[in-house]
Amino acid sequence: MANLVEVVNGISSEVLLEKAKSYIEQSKASNTVKSYKSDWTDFVTYCSTNNLKALPADEMTIIKYVTELAENKKVSTINRRISAISQAHQAAGYNTPTQTFAIKALLKGIKREKGTMPDKKQAAIxxxxxxxxxxxxxxxxxxxxxxxxxxxxxxxxxxxxxxxxxxxxxxxxxxxxxxxxxxxxxxxxxxxxxxxxxxxxxxxxxxxxxxxxxxxxxxxxxxxxxxxxxxxxxxxxxxxxxxxxxxxxxxxxxxxxxxxxxxxxxxxxxxxxxxxxxxxxxxxxxxxxxxxxxxxxxxxxxxxxxxxxxxxxxxxxxx
The missing domain is CATH 1.10.443.10 (Intergrase catalytic core)
Incomplete structure (x- = not known):
């Protein structure tokens, strides 16, 4: 994921910079951070393979990526990947590119076609x-x-x-x-x-x-x-x-x-x-x-x- 140092680059002290970075990372649960990193890595790999720019990414890049994901990924996975892309851009100081009308419409269409009912595991009664x-x-x-x-x-x-x-x-x-x-x-x-x-x-x-x-x-x-x-x-x-x-x-x-x-x-x-x-x-x-x-x-x-x-x-x- 993008270097969080960029979020706080206005702080001159290296010690304060590291503390600020730590606080930002702690704003999310550790499992959430792990998931975001994994999902961001997947997006970066896709962009690298297809000669596309990951940061900042444009609308069409995200539309292509999400459309490809929809072929074999669950809606919950797609939502998490979108969230990771958004978080990475914001952490790097960019506006999130995932909130455009076209991307929202794309996600809505995928949800309607694939359904959003979660695949829950059995409850151990x-x-x-x-x-x-x-x-x-x-x-x-x-x-x-x-x-x-x-x-x-x-x-x-x-x-x-x-x-x-x-x-x-x-x-x-x-x-x-x-x-x-x-x-x-x-x-x-x-x-x-x-x-x-x-x-x-x-x-x-x-x-x-x-x-x-x-x-x-x-x-x-x-x-x-x-x-x-x-x-x-x-x-x-x-x-x-x-x-x-x-x-x-x-x-x-x-x-x-x-x-x-x-x-x-x-x-x-x-x-x-x-x-x-x-x-x-x-x-x-x-x-x-x-x-x-x-x-x-x-x-x-x-x-x-x-x-x-x-x-x-x-x-x-x-x-």
Whole structure:
């Protein structure tokens, strides 16, 4: 992506310049920055291959690029690429070239033809979670970790990146259960902090609080990252696992449980909690408090088929 130094080139001090650059980069979540860089690289490569100018890019260059993308990319990918192009131009001090009438009309036409319904992964509802847990033993360190990961991820409706970033310092145990403080999240980019309460479960085998205590005791972790990788010698590593590792663990457990692993992802625990809670009659406000959603519309999008057959009009017409 364009050099962000250009945004703040009016600052003469090199130290202040680096600080300003750091602040600008921190204005976006790390995963967003990674995506933008990847998408910008794709656009630059396209322009280089076709002898076109990437920065600043003209309207026709973007129209050609987007039209080619539409042949085999999803609408969500195209939107992200457009956003990356816009961000790169603004970061370099140029006006964004992506807001012209022609480009907006092109995107609208692509959306109408291809549709915008997201390809969501399967929600890991409570029955799925129990099947996954049933594949784990009680003695191996990796099983103790994975049990805690699944139960905390589900009960806290955590994103996979949030699970990977949890630290011992973020937790507080008391007689009510476990309080987890999220220092940063997708809906709290400014780091005000969000607290989530994880109550004790009625069944010791599926209690998220007990599961986490078991993992901390077994691993000997007293500070820093909670969920870490374990090597082949059953040694806990010093650094936090990645969010990708969280997703791979969910897929591994889904496959072991006889589920279609391709339909599950690191987000399945989060959507599974929301779906299960809705199915059990939890009110939307309490679900949003646990999930951290700010938008009711967005939260409702996670409730996958939970109420599809509840109060269904088709069941009341005498068929």
């Amino acid at each position: 409570i029955d799925d979670v129990k099947l996954m847990l049933g594949t784990l033993g009680a003695d191996k360190l990796i099983d103790i970790r994975d049990r805690a990961l699944v139960l905390i991820g589900f009960a806290g409706a955590f994103r996979r990146s949030e699970l990977a970033s949890l630290t011992v310092e973020d937790t507080k145990f008391d007689r009510n259960g476990l309080t987890i403080t999220l220092r940063h999240s997708k809906t709290d980019q400014e780091g005000q902090g969000i607290k989530k309460g994880i109550p004790y479960g009625s069944n010791p085998d599926t209690c998220p609080v007990r599961a986490l205590l078991d993992w901390l005791n077994a691993s000997g972790i007293t500070q820093g990252a909670i969920f870490r990788s374990i090597n082949r010698h059953s040694q806990v590593q010093p650094n936090a696992m990645t969010d990708k590792a969280v997703a791979l663990i969910i897929k591994k457990l889904a496959e072991a449980a006889g589920l279609d692993a391709s339909q599950y992802s690191g987000h399945s625990l989060r959507s599974g909690f929301i779906t299960t809670a809705a199915d059990c009659g939890a009110d939307e406000r309490s679900i949003m408090k646990q999930s951290g959603h700010k938008s009711l519309v967005v939260m409702r999008g996670y409730i996958q088929d939970a109420t599809l057959f509840k109060h269904n009009a088709a069941s009341q017409v005498g068929l």
